[in-house]
Amino acid sequence: MPKDAFVIEKNQFSSWLKKLQESFQLIGPVEKEGHFVFSLIEEVNDLVMDYDTTMLGPRKFIFLPEEKICTIYQKDQGFTIKKVQDVPGQLLIGVHSCDLHAILVLDKVFLLKSFQDHNYRLRRENTLIMALNCTKVCPTCFCSSMGTGPFVELDKGFDFLLTDCGESYLIESFSEKAKDLLLPLNLPQADDSLFKKKEQLFQELKGRFIKNLDTTNLVQTLLENQDHPVWQRTAEERCLGCTNCTMVCPTCFCFNVKDKISFDLKECDRVRYWDSCQELHFAEVHGANYRSSRKARLRQFVTHKLATWVEQFGCFGCIGCGRCMYWCPTHIDLTEMAKEVQKSNFKRMREDGYA
Amino acid sequence: MVMPDTLAFKTARIVDIFQETAEIRSYFLSLEEEEDFQFTPGQFNMLGLPGVEEAAISFSSLAQPGNNFFMHTIACVGNVTSLIERMEIDGKLLIRGPFGYGWPTEEIVGKDILLVAGGVGLAPLRPFLLYCLEKRNQINNLYLVYGARTPEEMVFQKDLMDWQKKEEISTIYCVDKLPEYSSLLPNVGLVTHFLEDLQIDLSRALVCMCGPEIMMRFVARKLLLQGYSEKDLYLAMERRMRCGTGHCGHCQIGAKFVCQDGPIFQYPDIKPFADTML
Structure with a gap:
């Protein structure tokens, strides 16, 4: 059982998010025209945490669909370059395991080869990720075959992990930043029974996948x-x-x-x-x-x-x-x-x- | 370890311009802020100007220790290159680089080296050729087979004449059509016709080629039929590039990023993938 695991009532979770809204842009799943999308959250109650899948993954908030790389000023004696410097701190809420893995894949592309992408690094460093163990199987998804879900089994690369336990969430922290944010809440530690429940949910869900892909060879x-x-x-x-x-x-x-x-x-x-x-x-x-x-x-x-x-x-x-x-x-x-x-x-x- | 940033721009000044052919020019450049600029034969820069983004262009000169001069030989056919064509001496370019892996300079000792180039493809090979001439006593035989459509479309004419006279390198120039007079006296035919009867020992052969992909396809096949080993063939690949740093995805050939894993590839590394003419 991890040390940094707590129980948070859903009401308290909402009011905590409202508090976090003062220091972060909150991004999370909301409903839009019959689908779910990740969107900037203005009203915390708009969040739909029991969504199945979103139209676009949260990559659009780290690697933007269109973004400025730099501004080039041309003068007589050459060029001056101004890179993008300020990006807002953001908290991605309710990121399913598949999408969390997707962000870690993008990290490999933009940060871990021979060159670091300036814009991606800037946004990634200013992003906190609150992952959410998925509870729904879509007709088209097959994360269990790709080893990327439905539950998060990683221990780094993100900040929080939520598991829906009915009236409350099991919330686990996986980074120093996350620990600091949870500290003032004085939450009760999660006990063994919650982890048993989590494991039970996981096993139930794994058996429900419709789509599979054998990745051997x-x-x-x-x-x-x-x-x-x-x-x-x-x-x-x-x-x-x-x-x-x-x-x-x-x-x-x-x-x-x-x-x-x-x-x-x-x-x-x-x-x-x-x-x-x-x-x-x-x-x-x-x-x-x-x-x-x-x-x-x-x-x-x-x-x-x-x-x-x-x-x-x-x-x-x-x-x-x-x-x-x-x-x-x-x-x-x-x-x-x-x-x-x-x-x-x-x-x-x-x-x-x-x- | 701090990894290099993708936005390390440098300003380069045009020091001199040589007209190579009707649409190809060589630009002799020097860096504004840096005293020393080192790169290896086969590497490239992203050359850019505000308004037209960037294009990947190979170095066509050999880096000299302790100075900041370099040359690019450019066919003026695209957005960036057409704008560069209109620039004059003292004009400023925005560059990033050097990028990529170059020719196998570590492999040359004791080898029989065959360079095969087509058209403006001689430009990325030129620094390697100059490197081989510098280290001439370390290598065995050195050949250049260079083809173009007409003698007028051959780049580095002065170099070509120099090399033709040199004993250190054996040259074969060939063209599709021969006009009545040409100082280079090239043969008529495709480069593939001139790959036999070279004094190359297959056990110590090293072949470097650069040109249209269709040319490299037939040169490689011809050489393989002649008994050359796949691993001794090196090719320069050209793909669209938007970043040069392995992020934009445009230059991918299968699992390879041409900008970072290439642009020079050993034949067996690139052959298995689809979407090439090899």
Whole structure:
């Protein structure tokens, strides 16, 4: 049993959040037009903590859909650069395990390779994460297959962890900042029975998953089958090239850069915005487009998330949230494509003389 | 350890401009704030100007210890490069770099080195060639096979003539079409036609190529048929890049980020992935 585990009544939780609102921007799940979205919380009562999944993951508050990288001032004698310096402190509330893993994946992309992304680091350092153990299984989600949920089994990279225990939350702290924020509340320590209940909830939930993906040898199988007919067929029959999958994916990190110049031409905002490998011009250079077919772009999405990501960052790029297939206009399902490749491994069949 | 920031901009001043071909120019640049600027052959800079973002351009000169000069050879075909084309001496560029892994400079000792370039692809190879000439006593044979559409489209004409005369390097220049007069006296044909009959011992071969991907495809295949080993082939890949630091995702080829894992790749590292012409 962790030392820093307490019980907080839901009423007290709400009033505590109202207090935190004085020092943080609160971000959490709210209902919007029949779906849930992560949004800036003005009224704490708007929070919907028993949501199933949100349209976009919380990445949009750390790696913004569009953000200024820097301002370049042009003078006679050269350039002056002003980087983005001030970002608000924010608290992400109710982040499910899959989305928490997605943020940790983005950390690997932007912070843990050879260069640290300036803007991402700034926002990440000013973000506290209050994770929430998920209680709902969606028809499209498969976090249990990807090892990213439904309960948070990590011990760092976030600040709080909530488990819904009916009238109250079990709240555990995983960072110094979190401890300091909980201290003034004088909460009662959580006892063994709560942890037993948590474990029980976890076991119950694990058995309810509808969608599964067997990840054994998945990387190798996909890489050996880059010419598998499933890519061509799915792309031709169903992919509209709309880029929805990459927009809603909580681990997609690609961006494009655009300069916005002031009318007097002296000031230039360098802005970046989410880009998508599903977009026709994504891999275009002078005289060539290396992914000009939808087949190539669809294969790039699936094999990146489920195969090449592992070599790049040591983890899958898919955290099993199911958003890509839910928001796809034709509900293209990457697990189905992966399964088809697993079922008819053409490389192997060719080697055995069958295809 | 403090990791380098993605926004380490530097200002570079255009010191001199050479017209190489109708649409290719070499820009001799020096850094404004830094006295010493070191980079390895094959690395690149992100060259930018406010208003047109940035483009990835390889160094076409060899770094000299203790100074801050460098050269980029640019085909003026895109947003950034077309704007650079209109700049004059003393104009200022905003650069970030150097980025990426370059040519295998550590591998050259005792080798028979074959450099194959096509068109403006000679630019990223030039610093490596100069490096090989500097270390000429450490290597065995040194070849350059360079192809372009016409002699007028060959870059570094002065260098080409120098190298043609040098004993240290054997050169084969070739063009698709030969005009009546050309001082370089190139052969007619594709680079792939001139890869046989070279004095290269396959057990100590090192091949570095840069050019259109379709050229590298056939050069690599031809050499493999001739018995070269895959690991001895190095290629320079070109992809769209928006950041140079492995974040924007544009330059990915399978699991490789061309900006950080490349732009120079050993053939077996890049061959398994889709969406290349190799």
